[in-house]
Amino acid sequence: MIHSDATAWQHWQLTRDGEGLAWLSLDKAGESTNSLSAAVLAELSGVLDELERHPPRGLILRSAKAAGFIAGADIGEFDALADIAAARAMVTRGWELCNRLAAVPYPTLALVRGHCLGGGLELALACRTLVVVDEPGTKLGLPEVMLGIFPGWGGMARLPRRVGPGLALDLMLTGKTVDAKKAKRLGLADACVPPRVMEAAARSLALTPPRHQPLPLLQRLFLGPLRPVVARQARQQVAKRAWPEHYPAPYAIIDLWAKHDGNPLGAPEILESIVASPTTANLLRVFRLQERLKAFGKGGDFAPARVHVVGAGVMGGDIAAWCAARGLTVTLQDQTVARIAPAIQRAYGSLSKRLKDKLQLRNVMDRLIPDPEGHGAAHADVVIEAIFENLGAKQRLLQDLEARMKPEAVLATNTSSLCLEDLSRVLQRPERLVGLHFFNPVARMPLVEVVSAAGGDPAMARKACAFVGRIDKLPLPVKSAPGFLVNAVLGPYLLEAMACVDEGLTPETVDEAALAFGMPMGPLELADTVGLDIAMAAGQALTRQGAASPQCLTRLFQQGHLGRKTGQGFYPYPGGKVRKGAAGPVPAGLGERLLAPLIARTAQLVADGVVADQDLADGGVIFGTGFAPFRGGPLHYARSRNV
Numbered sequence: 001m002i003h004s005d006a007t008a009w010q011h012w013q014l015t016r017d018g019e020g021l022a023w024l025s026l027d028k029a030g031e032s033t034n035s036l037s038a039a040v041l042a043e044l045s046g047v048l049d050e051l052e053r054h055p056p057r058g059l060i061l062r063s064a065k066a067a068g069f070i071a072g073a074d075i076g077e078f079d080a081l082a083d084i085a086a087a088r089a090m091v092t093r094g095w096e097l098c099n100r101l102a103a104v105p106y107p108t109l110a111l112v113r114g115h116c117l118g119g120g121l122e123l124a125l126a127c128r129t130l131v132v133v134d135e136p137g138t139k140l141g142l143p144e145v146m147l148g149i150f151p152g153w154g155g156m157a158r159l160p161r162r163v164g165p166g167l168a169l170d171l172m173l174t175g176k177t178v179d180a181k182k183a184k185r186l187g188l189a190d191a192c193v194p195p196r197v198m199e200a201a202a203r204s205l206a207l208t209p210p211r212h213q214p215l216p217l218l219q220r221l222f223l224g225p226l227r228p229v230v231a232r233q234a235r236q237q238v239a240k241r242a243w244p245e246h247y248p249a250p251y252a253i254i255d256l257w258a259k260h261d262g263n264p265l266g267a268p269e270i271l272e273s274i275v276a277s278p279t280t281a282n283l284l285r286v287f288r289l290q291e292r293l294k295a296f297g298k299g300g301d302f303a304p305a306r307v308h309v310v311g312a313g314v315m316g317g318d319i320a321a322w323c324a325a326r327g328l329t330v331t332l333q334d335q336t337v338a339r340i341a342p343a344i345q346r347a348y349g350s351l352s353k354r355l356k357d358k359l360q361l362r363n364v365m366d367r368l369i370p371d372p373e374g375h376g377a378a379h380a381d382v383v384i385e386a387i388f389e390n391l392g393a394k395q396r397l398l399q400d401l402e403a404r405m406k407p408e409a410v411l412a413t414n415t416s417s418l419c420l421e422d423l424s425r426v427l428q429r430p431e432r433l434v435g436l437h438f439f440n441p442v443a444r445m446p447l448v449e450v451v452s453a454a455g456g457d458p459a460m461a462r463k464a465c466a467f468v469g470r471i472d473k474l475p476l477p478v479k480s481a482p483g484f485l486v487n488a489v490l491g492p493y494l495l496e497a498m499a500c501v502d503e504g505l506t507p508e509t510v511d512e513a514a515l516a517f518g519m520p521m522g523p524l525e526l527a528d529t530v531g532l533d534i535a536m537a538a539g540q541a542l543t544r545q546g547a548a549s550p551q552c553l554t555r556l557f558q559q560g561h562l563g564r565k566t567g568q569g570f571y572p573y574p575g576g577k578v579r580k581g582a583a584g585p586v587p588a589g590l591g592e593r594l595l596a597p598l599i600a601r602t603a604q605l606v607a608d609g610v611v612a613d614q615d616l617a618d619g620g621v622i623f624g625t626g627f628a629p630f631r632g633g634p635l636h637y638a639r640s641r642n643v
């Protein structure tokens with residue numbers, strides 16, 4: 001017999017079954033995703049009161065949402081945390097509630113299906129037993145560090161005790177997630193069960209909780225007397241990728257764990273420094289910008305299943321492989337099978353590194369179909385042209401594709417330098433052509449520019465955005481203009497860096513200034529990576545707009561030094577790896593000088609309507625160029641400097 005408790009809660013449902021187990025489900029009212037708002041936590045406290053009055057034999061905590069378990073604390077309430085008292089209250093609320101759950105006298109079990117992140121995982125860790133459901137969507141992690149904060153509800157203490165401090169710190173300092181099988185393997189979960197038996201498994205494991213394996217002796221020493229050693233090593237690792245003045249949260253996590261056993265309430269100065277740091281507000285802004293871009297890819301009823309890609313070069317091949325890995329059936333066309341084979345081989349090479357499950361790998365490869373005759377175009381929902389940058393060749397191809405495609409399918413070009421209006425001129429229905437500008441390397445770059453030409457059909461652009469969302473990339477709608485947004489803003493930045501070299505600074509010094517600003521790679525190493533021939537062509541396009549061509553670039557180009565691909569550019573690349581000398585002293589203000597043209601161009605493109613507003617431009621530049629996320633975007637940075 002199952003009956004609900006008389007008390008009605010808005011977000012939680014409590015039922016009791018005939019075996020005396022209480023099943024507590026979170027179904028946050030009015031939201032697609034469960035998150036732990038102040039109201040949700042207050043109600044949970046009420047539920048625990050009720051269970052204290054009528055203790056069950058065991059408690060099973062689960063989600064009633066299809067979208068997942070719990071996505072963490074409610075990020076919608078984070079704006080209020082600029083106030084230190086409010087931040088302290090928020091931490092206290094979750095900290096005390098998790099402790100209270102951990103201390104109840106009956107067995108507790110978290111049944112985790114779908115994402116279980118941040119405060120959601122902290123709540124699950126406060127249960128005695130953690131069971132994960134083996135499904136592709138099940139992901140567990142503590143991603144707080146990505147928002148510039150720390151796991152403040154007890155996860156910093158509980159996770160290291162479960163999986164050992166080294167692994168726990170790795171998860172907390174990178175924010176990466178683990179799937180169900182890995183959660184079990186690491187000891188984070190006690191059991192990993194298939195969906196069809198999850199309730200039966202939860203019931204039996206709640207009543208007879210599995211015995212926790214004690215951590216090995218060395219791990220216990222790392223939690224005890226050797227804790228400072230682990231902390232020192234973690235600090236050294238973090239220092240390799242994050243400067244403390246740019247990203248204070250990873251350092252705060254290490255300090256809180258090492259000196260306060262993960263209790264932020266015991267270290268008000270650390271909590272205060274994180275709340276006061278502009279990085280925290282800016283990373284939260286980046287999360288919101290990301291959600292805004294994601295929203296372009298949602299909604300609508302376009303559900304593409306088949307993609308046809310023409311051009312099996314690096315870009316076309318990688319786009320095809322990515323789409324196949326995201327579950328789409330992909331036909332890849334080029335003139336001969338021999339031209340397609342290297343792309344398939346490259347896809348196999350990179351996918352076999354990412355996909356450990358052999359069956360999954362085989363399924364992905366089965367979906368990636370060589371198609372030298374181009375039969376796939378007739379069945380595809382999205383057709384992407386990704387051949388070499390030649391107007392006539394692309395026009396002929398697009399004409400041919402248009403004649404064979406389904407009328408409602410999206411016709412897209414991956415051009416980065418040709419004008420969409422010139423390409424579409426030859427089509428029967430020019431308004432259907434959109435640009436889908438992917439970035440290299442496709443697997444790593446989250447952004448795709450969705451380009452609309454003048455007179456383009458907005459419905460096609462919306463479908464193109466939905467396709468981008470379907471393959472888990474962030475769509476950025478832009479108007480057709482040279483370089484769109486991302487390449488257009490990178491151009492002046494690279495030219496400024498080359499102007500500095502012409503003035504006598506070494507490439508190392510210039511790149512160091514950009515790294516100190518927070519860029520992921522120096523502009524000259526970036527130019528080498530893109531290829532100096534491509535930089536030269538872009539530079540010449542800009543020269544026509546009045547800028548002088550940098551001498552250093554012309555010289556390298558004339559000598560045939562085209563960057564990484566020829567083994568020499570601004571730097572030598574022995575064995576394919578960059579070799580840099582020591583940077584000289586970085587002149588004051590050099591970082592700002594390098595970025596100023598990028599910022600100015602971003603503002604100009606918003607003014608010209610190439611991108612709809614400042615926030616979208618900031619999101620596009622962050623996700624398209626890696627612009628220092630902790631600065632909140634180029635225009636946000638400019639605004640914050642002027643106040």
Ligand SMILES: C/C=C/C(=O)SCCNC(=O)CCNC(=O)[C@H](O)C(C)(C)COP(=O)(O)OP(=O)(O)OC[C@H]1O[C@@H](n2cnc3c(N)ncnc32)[C@H](O)[C@@H]1OP(=O)(O)O
Nearest residue numbers: 033035071072073074075076115117118119143151152153
């Ligand atoms: C001390 C404790 C601190 C913390 O816990 S800090 C929070 C830590 N958690 C996170 O950082 C997770 C953030 N969220 C995500 O990474 C993703 O989202 C998900 C993986 C959970 C889901 O991704 P996807 O399936 O692509 O959906 P979607 O469009 O991102 O989200 C669906 C809706 O859910 C809202 N949402 C997601 N997470 C939270 C959250 N933590 N607080 C409040 N809302 C959240 C979104 O905004 C959106 O809303 P809409 O449908 O209205 O666009």
